[in-house]
Amino acid sequence: MxxxxxxxxxxxxxxxxxxxxxxxxxxxxxxxxxxxxxxxxxxxxxxxxxxxxxxxxxxxxxxxxxxxxxxxxxxxxxxxxxxxxxxxxxxxxHTHVERQAKPLQLDVLTQTVSWLDEQIMRSDAQQPCLQHVRNKALLLLGFWRGFRSDELVRLRIEHIQIQTGRGMVCFLPTSKADRDNRGRRYQVPALKTLCPVDACEAWLALAGLKAGPLFRGVDRWGRIKPDGLHVNSIVPLLRRVLAESGNALPESYTSHSLRRGFANWAIANGWDIKTLMQYVGWRDLKSAMQYVDATDPFVAFNAKLTLMGSPEDDQS
Missing domain, CATH: 1.10.150.130 (Tyrosine recombinase, N-terminal domain)
Structure with missing residues (x-):
């Protein structure tokens, strides 16, 4: 028993x-x-x-x-x-309006990563440099793979295969969408800018990590902690980085902001919903649509009118 x-x-x-x-x-x-x-x-x-x-x-x-x-x-x-x-x-x-996480848009991600790069270049101490390099890797990997907080903290180095310049494969033995615990491999793209693969390589090289949790804490003496970050630490970490990098209203972002931000970027760049669902790991359309903001059809209409010229412009 x-x-x-x-x-x-x-x-x-x-x-x-x-x-x-x-x-x-x-x-x-x-x-x-x-x-x-x-x-x-x-x-x-x-x-x-x-x-x-x-x-x-x-x-x-x-x-x-x-x-x-x-x-x-x-x-x-x-x-x-x-x-x-x-x-x-x-x-x-009692009608409650369910709050949704604010999506982390690509321009916010770009600004934040640029700020992190500046801090990394200026840093002459081990502790802040390690934290900035780790945070950059966490943000870029979380965004481009649409990972949840619990998925980010459960990534292990021995389950990661990096092919420099070509991409990276992350294996998760379990996830929320994997009800049967069969495990799933996630292909991570190598990009010319804001590259999650380069960022993860830089973090592993600087931290000297070979096995165990990918993302870990750094103490005030610049020592890497053996245990991985706790899932509840991701939101405070994200908000702190956004605040320090000069972004407005950092408290409006949550652990789902990276996932929502990527989903909206993908749809805006021509991904169909089926491709997005397969990439992120959503099993049903309802789950996917909770992360994707509906486009305003009047934006394109107004843009077309601007190009054509308003009716007033034709009047003499």
Whole structure:
């Protein structure tokens, strides 16, 4: 039974475990609920938080409660008609606008990388130079491959093959889109400018790394830490670099900004949605469309009118 529980536990992603544990703790400790719960208990819990939490957060809490009951062998109260009805009522009364990450546009990436290059050239100390070189590699790889934060921090050097001037292949044994944990190889392009391959080569050479996590912390004495960056450190790192490089509103960027920025760049440069989905790893159209901003059809219309000349221009 211990071995069985071991493999069942391994099947659940670490981030999902943390999310579920947090949800159960909120239900039991902060709200004072009892487990196993009844449908009435769950409905009251939802009603008490309807005006506070977003619809997506409530759905996540329900998923955690449902998973707990199923794993413990109890009937799942979250599937009861009462719970479904109250969720429908909450959606009708409490309309929450789900916030999306601001896409990191190519011009912002270019400005930020240029600033990093300047800092690297000026730096005469090991610690800041290492950090700048690492941050440059992380930003460029995250953008051009559309990686999530958890994918960036799980990249390992022994799973990376670099062909100088030709490209790079990154292998991830698991990812959010890889439900069966079969692993996937990601081809990284070698570019004439803003090249993620050159940036990663420079980071590995300067850091002297041969194995282990690709992206790691650097202490104040300029020593590379053995462990990889924590997934929760990516957003503060991104915002700090954007702020220091002079970009406005760095707090509006999140870990999805790199992914959204690349998706919008790809569509603007003629990629069809199927190619984009295959490249990034989205399995369904709904997931992909959440990252792509709709183009304004009136922009092209106004541009055409400008070229033709406005009707007023024809009047004598």
């Amino acid at each position: 211990e071995r069985l529980a071991y493999y069942i536990d391994a099947a659940t992603r670490i981030n999902t475990k943390r999310s579920y544990q947090s949800a159960i703790r909120h239900y039991e400790v902060e709200w004072g609920g009892f487990l196993p719960a009844t449908a009435e208990d769950v409905a009251k819990y939802l009603a008490d938080h309807a005006a506070i939490l977003t619809g997506n957060t409530l759905k996540s809490r329900l998923a955690a409660l449902g998973q707990w009951h199923q794993s413990q062998g109890f009937p799942d109260p979250t599937k009861a008609p009462l719970v479904r009805k109250i969720m429908k009522g909450i959606r009708m009364i």
